[in-house]
Amino acid sequence: MxxxxxxxxxxxxxxxxxxxxxxxxxxxxxxxxxxxxxxxxxxxxxxxxxxxxxxxxxxxxxxxxxxxxxxxxxxxxxxxxxxxxxxxxxxxxxxxxxxxxxxxxxxxxxxxxxxxxxxxxxxxxxxxxxxxxxxxxxxxxxxxxxxxxxxxxxxxxxxxxxxxxxxxxxxxxxxxxxxxxxHKEQPGYIVNSLLMPLLSSALELWANKISDIKTIDKTWMVATGAPMGPFGILDVVGITTVYNINKIAADSSKSPIKIKVSKKLKKEYIDKGKLGTTTGKGFYTYPDPAFEKKNFLK
Missing domain, CATH: 3.40.50.720 (NAD(P)-binding Rossmann-like Domain)
Incomplete structure (x- = not known):
């Protein structure tokens, strides 16, 4: 090199x-x-x-x-x-x-x-x-x-x-x-092949109103010892990127849940300029997100 x-x-x-x-x-x-x-x-x-x-x-x-x-x-x-x-x-x-x-x-x-x-x-x-x-x-x-x-x-x-x-x-x-x-092409490479099923499941739980954002994150953090949950990760990834990936999946698969997730992301976050850590607001507010607070996991 x-x-x-x-x-x-x-x-x-x-x-x-x-x-x-x-x-x-x-x-x-x-x-x-x-x-x-x-x-x-x-x-x-x-x-x-x-x-x-x-x-x-x-x-x-x-x-x-x-x-x-x-x-x-x-x-x-x-x-x-x-x-x-x-x-x-x-x-x-x-x-x-x-x-x-x-x-x-x-x-x-x-x-x-x-x-x-x-x-x-x-x-x-x-x-x-x-x-x-x-x-x-x-x-x-x-x-x-x-x-x-x-x-x-x-x-x-x-x-x-x-x-x-x-x-x-x-x-x-x-x-x-x-x-x-x-060594061989793989959609999602390694990291996203592991991570995307987690993030997709979290978004679907939220879009279907199964549970709220903080509870979903708390569940993952307590159960695995992870420093943040899927919605904290999504804020770091950037909600624009998350929306684009979901929109591509929704358009190609016509999956009702992918369409629901895409619409909800656009209406509640993209259209309001809440794009994640880069804008200071996403699923959480930064620089002191709720999941980093002492009592979050209680």
Missing amino acids: NFKNITVAGSGVLGYQIAFQTAFHGFNVTVYDISDEILEQAKGKFNVLGEAFKKDLNATQKQLNATLKNLNYTSDLTTAVKNADLIIEAVPENLKIKLGFYQKLSKAAPEKTIFATNSSSLLPSTLAKKTGRPEKFIALHFANEIWKHNIAEVMKHAGTSPQVFDDVIDFAKAIGMVALPI
Whole structure:
């Protein structure tokens, strides 16, 4: 692995975290997004993220200053990718948007550049043809709050070069991740294959009015010793992402319960701007959510 220049495409919930984490570990990072206005918002988020790195990782101000120097910004795709060894795509979780992005990216990027998608629900083989370089295309998936939940799921598709697979695993380790190699395509990778049944069941219990949010979370926390329940996890994942995944499932399966969950999420949370930890309000209110209070489990 000889990566030096990394481009992160998309500065949303995970994109800006990936960019900052990578820059923190000494790589030259270019942050690309569709407008300068969005990039300005990302710069503000980096300052907040720096405080989290101080608190959770004991990062020094010197390290954070160096991190910010490693970050560059552009809304011009050709400029963003001209020297890239690796591009990590973190654009919205929408097949049409991603396919359109890769069509443009394949023409703009140098031949050497490896492409990695951070998609949480789309298999790399779904996108591989549009990349124009399927042998240099792979999935590299991070969990939210990546500086704390530092896993990187590295999943190849049937056409991925073994060398690319090994290089991206090495890169993940180089930015402080615990690399999790996945040798065959699997919807949901490892983490979501384990986690999604839990979160889906919690949402269905809530949508069907079987029980309330706090009781469902309390049940899981007391029964397993987990530090948070499924709705606390959903706030961290981000309710927009949760809604998008449920909406895709509802549209494809026509499942009555998936439709009910999607409608309830949109009406009670998305439309009200309650999107989880990033907005300070979701199923809980932050920074002091009820599930962290002393008497929650009683």
